[in-house]
Amino acid sequence: MSQHATIRGQQRDVPAEIIGLILRRGQPEKKQGNTMEYRIRKRDLVRLISNCKYEIHLLERTRDKAVLVSGEEDLIITVYASG
DSSP states (O other), rough: OOOOHHHHHHTTTOHHHHHHHHHSSSSEEEEEETTEEEOOOHHHHHHHHHHHHHHHHHHHHHTTEEHHHHOOTOOEEEEEOOO
């Protein structure tokens, strides 16, 4: 990241974690001078938040669950409560 971007991020309260999230999840758009702008559009934000909430819900349901996998075939052999 350029020194300019680092300074602007500090001045505008945009930490590195937010920048990384925008780069990972944002939509790229070509801009002048061979540059790309990444942003998370409002309509995408609602979908992303919903997906994250659903994933959190699923993660909560993984408590005390396990999956047994064959090392040779990468085949799921069984699933069970582990706690």
